[in-house]
Amino acid sequence: MIKSLKILEKLSDLDTGSKCNWCPGCGDFGILVALKQALFELQLDPEMTMVVSGIGCGSQTPHLIKTYGFHSLHGRSLPVASGMKLANHRMKVIVIGGDGDGYGIGLSHFLNSARRNLDLTYIVQNNQVYSLTKGQTSPTSESGFKSKTTPEGAIEVPVFPLSLAINSGATFVARGFAGDVVHLKEILKKAITHKGFAHVDVLQPCITFNKINTYQWYKERVYKLEDDPSYHPEYKASAIQKAEEWGEKIPTGVYYTAERPTYEEMVPQIADVPLVDQEISFVDIDPLLKNYF
Secondary structure: OOOOOOOOHHHHHHOOOOOOOOOOOOOOHHHHHEEEEHHHHOOOOOOOOOEEOOHHHHHHHOOOOOEEEEEEEOHHHHHHHHHHHHOOOEEEEEEEEHHHHHHOOOOOOOOOHHHHHOEEEEEEOOOEEOOOOOOOOOOOOOOOOOOOOOOOOOOOOOOOHHHHHHHHHHOOOEEOOOOOHHHHHHHHHHHHHOOOOEEEEEEOOOOOOOOOOOHHHHOEEEEEEEHHOOOOOOOOHHHHHHHOOOOOOOEEEEEEEEOOOOOOOOOOOOOOOOOOHOOOOOOOOOHHHHOOO
């Protein structure tokens, strides 16, 4: 359990009063509920928790949870979150955004954040389509997917984000389903308490622009990795194999876990004392300023 300075007495303590404009039935509702329940059950202090988003339908999330929040630019949520974590690595930083935001324009940031093993939780709302801009093909759309930008069907192969995360150095990799809030909540609790870069890809039906990957489509295919006693997330090779399993069967749960030092622990200037707590009153910047004036 993570120590809290402020006790959350009820789940509604995390409500902000803000309203979202998601379509009724959107998978983002399930993700929001699971995340709020995870924060409540972990009793995270809202004043020591930061939720960062990029641009997309689900990127309204920081407006809907009563913690600190930051709504950043398209694909740039991870660099912003990295700076926040380096400024105060005692703070829990949770990043959330869509598949276009994270696996498209933000792909390089995703891979390098995993490689650095920053102590961040990165949740991707993967609906396999650009919904905010009215239904274009996204990096995770399947080959042949018809949209406004690919009326004859997508010719590219889709990105497999979980194997990318594992091979890039993420130390916690998982997948959840927005239609199973209880299971997703437990995955998010494990991701948030993990020390290192935790990536959670969430299968998130878009009822308006993706008529293929529906709630029913997923329910006929998803199964839980923890139901297989022979599966061990510490084994990288089997994790990568599972990460590329897609079609008739789609695994959910924790694919991979590992332990190695976080980026913050390896930066000597902040290893012992967070940057925000360091004494700087004795620093004389006049000699530096004289170089510019």
